[in-house]
Amino acid sequence: MELPLVVGVDGSDSSLLAVDWAVDEAARQGLPLRLVHASLWERYERVQPSFSTDRPAGRVMAQDIVASCVERTQLRHPEVKVSSDVLAADAVSTLLHAGSEAFALVTGARGRGEVAGLLLGSVSLTVAARAMCPVIVVRGEERKVRGSVGRVVVGVGDATGGTGAVRFAAREAEARGCALTAVRAWRNPVPEPGSAPAESGPGHPGLAAGAAGAPEEQVSATLDDALREVVREHPEVEVSRRAVEGPAHRVLLEASADADLIVVGALRRHGHFGLQLGRVAHALLHHSLCPVAVVPHRV
Structure with missing residues (x-):
């Protein structure tokens, strides 16, 4: 079975550009595409009471980001098989772990909340410097x-x-x-x-x-x-x-x-x-x- 092409998504413009590159690459190479969103929202939001049906705002945002990216890939290349994960973990650890079973990792040059004018986001730099599979930084x-x-x-x-x-x-x-x-x-x-x-x-x-x-x-x-x-x-x-x-x-x-x-x-x-x-x-x-x-x- 072909290993998937894994792309980290966070909703930033840079991340969306990476999604576009990744789905084009998956179509070229005949690979499945896996979208991964990592968020530590569980650490910063209180656990909801058991009688509440409301979902934590962090989870809602994460799921919305991933859902919009899935839709974006399907509109661009409907023939590509796409899966997605929302994981309560830090982005670097999540991507490095995903890279252990990936054809390659794809990231944007900068993520949400990065300092204006930053040449390269810390997540992308760390992943490129530590991953054991190829890493593509889309810029x-x-x-x-x-x-x-x-x-x-x-x-x-x-x-x-x-x-x-x-x-x-x-x-x-x-x-x-x-x-x-x-x-x-x-x-x-x-x-x-x-x-x-x-x-x-x-x-x-x-x-x-x-x-x-x-x-x-x-x-x-x-x-x-x-x-x-x-x-x-x-x-x-x-x-x-x-x-x-x-x-x-x-x-x-x-x-x-x-x-x-x-x-x-x-x-x-x-x-x-x-x-x-x-x-x-x-x-x-x-x-x-x-x-x-x-x-x-x-x-």
């Missing part, structure tokens, strides 16, 4: 959410950590019938006067131009290695490669301007329970011009 222009650009971009990091992200991106490109662009950033620092020449070698962060094996050639080889299997598994996807000199977070932020979705990997270290989110993913979640998918890799 950017509405046309990007609709998928009108026709391109998925994946950031290619080291060979091990980037495999899951590349596979996820290729599957997305195939489902959308669009192009896939793999981007790898590289740096060529200028050595200080009197210092030894920078070492060269595959994966070295400070490759020196003119050293044995030009850095562009080594980066190109890394891209070819990362894409070899997905090109074979998804022959119908148009794949392009881009090696760009510059800081990875800046290179990928620029790439997000011409993408419907940008995909990056994130390491999950066994036994570590804090936030596990690298600088590149963190920057994209706050500033990307299109939706961002963070794909975890456990080590």
Whole structure:
């Protein structure tokens, strides 16, 4: 049985945009959709007397939010199978638990009550930094959410950590019938006067131009290695490669301007329970011009 695509809903405009993205994704991938609303209303409202038929206001609001989101999905894609849950728990714990049995988690960039001007809501950031399944944070222009650009971009990091992200991106490109662009950033620092020449070698962060094996050639080889299997598994996807000199977070932020979705990997270290989110993913979640998918890799 296919795992569901889970989307967190709270009634905010950002959440409704996430619902639209999620139901489109469920239709593309042939997945069931599960809407989850988490609220701690039980902690803040007194228990109703046993003889009262009134429902707590918090429960009424939560159920109304979910019902309106279910209706929204059915109007947009009536063929998608939709289920919903209203849970009396905090949003982060609820979504992380739901993510243990999900194809992916989808959230908006900001929730209800977030501070005005906040770049990314705390729930979305924490879920993206801790979930063990892919997390998509829906942000950017509405046309990007609709998928009108026709391109998925994946950031290619080291060979091990980037495999899951590349596979996820290729599957997305195939489902959308669009192009896939793999981007790898590289740096060529200028050595200080009197210092030894920078070492060269595959994966070295400070490759020196003119050293044995030009850095562009080594980066190109890394891209070819990362894409070899997905090109074979998804022959119908148009794949392009881009090696760009510059800081990875800046290179990928620029790439997000011409993408419907940008995909990056994130390491999950066994036994570590804090936030596990690298600088590149963190920057994209706050500033990307299109939706961002963070794909975890456990080590």
